[in-house]
Amino acid sequence: MPGVHAILSASAAHRWLNCNQSALFEKQYEEQGSEYAAEGTFAHEVAEIKLGRALSDAGYWKERPSRRLNKNNEFWSVALEDYIDGYVAEVMEYIASLKEPLVMLEQRLDFSKYVPGGFGTGDVVIVSDGALDVIDLKYGKGVPVSAERNPQLMLYGLGALETYDCLYDIETVRLHIKQPRLDDASSYQISAAELIDWAENEVAPKAELAMKGEGSFEAGEWCRFCKARKDCRARAKANLELTKYEFAPGPQLTDDEIGDILGKASELKRWVEDIEAFALEQAEKNGKKWPGWKLVEGRSNRRYSDEDKIAEILLGENYREEDIFNKKLKGIGDMERLLGKKKFCELLAEQITKPQGKPTLVPENDKRPELGSIASAEKDFKEDK
Ligand code: SF4
16 A cells, blocks of 8 residues: 555554544645754664664674764764764663663564554664563654653554564563653553554554544644644634633632643643744745734844944944953853763863752643652752762
8 A cells, every 4th residue: 555654654643543533634734844854864874873883892783884974964963973972872771781682773663464554663673581672762852752652652662573573472562762852761661462452452443544534533732743733623623612611600710720721721822822823824925814914024123234343333433342242151052062062061060050940830740840849859959969
C-alpha cells in the first residue's frame, strides 16, 4: 500500500489513537518542512556517527564506522556537538550496565502487523538478557516528552519486538527518551506480553478505523501538533464547551471551581493563540478578509538605523565614549554557544548563579517539586552544593 505509512505515523500515534479521524483529515493541510526538523535530522546523523565510534572504541562493534562528521553543514555548531557528546556518554554508560548487549543504531522498526504500513526508526536498539531497549533522541528544545506509555515509543518497541523476539526470547521492553537540550530523560518499562496486548486490542482496531476515516473526532492535548488545529470544528466545539461552565451558587468562585478553570485555561489559551496565528497568517499572506477585522500596522519602538554612524556623529560632537555606550556581556545562552558547553562549565560554572524562579501554578502531575515541600528543599540543597 504505497504511501500508507505516512497516514498512520508513529509520531502522530498519540493523536490518531485518540482522535481517529485526524489521520485522514490532516492530509488536506500542507506539509510544512521546518528548520527544526532539518536540524533534528542533522543532530541524529551526528549522534549515529559518534555513537558508532564510541561503540567500536569500547569493543561492542568490531568495525569503526568510516562516515565522517560534516562540519560544513549549516546546523553544525560546537554546542550541537556538546549536546550530542552528552547524549552519547549517557547511552554508553547505560550500555555498559547491561549484560552482553547487542547494540544496533538507526534500525528500521516495522510494526505494520498492527498498523497498516507502520514503521519507524529506532535511534538505538539494544538486546540483552531477555530485554529490549529502544532509545529515542529528541533534539528539539520545545517541551519535555515522557516515555511513560508514550505511543510512539511503544510502537517502536513493538517493531523491535517483531524483529528480535523470535531470536532472543524477549520478556521486557524498556523505552527511553533523551532530550539533551532540555537536560531531560525518561524511561518506561513494559512486559512484552502487555505491549502485544495493547497492540492487538487498542492499536490495531483504532488504526483500522483511522485508515477508513471512521471513528471519532476527539479534541484534547494531542491537537497541539495537528495540522488541522487552527480551523478544526471539533476542537473549536470542545473548547467552547469548556467555557460553558456550570457555576455553583454564591457570589464567589469556590476553590474547586478556580482549580477546574485553571485546568481548562491552558488548552483554551492555546486554541485562541492558534486561531489568532492562523487568521493573521491568512490575512498577511493571502489577503484574506475576516468579517469585522482588518490588517493594520502594529505598534513599534524607535531604533537606530546605523549604530556606528550614531557613535561617529556623537564622538565628533565631543560626547564621551563612556556616556554614549553601555557595554554589556553577551547573554548566557549566546556565551554557551560561543564557548561550547564544556568550556563554558570549565571557565564559568562558578560565576553562574540561578535565581529562584517566579512561583508558577502548574498541574499536579508536573515533574517539578511543590514549593515548600521536602522535595523542593532537597532540590534547593542540591543546587546550593
Ligand atoms: S485538531 Fe484535534 S480534534 Fe481536530 S482533527 Fe486534529 S486532533 Fe482531531
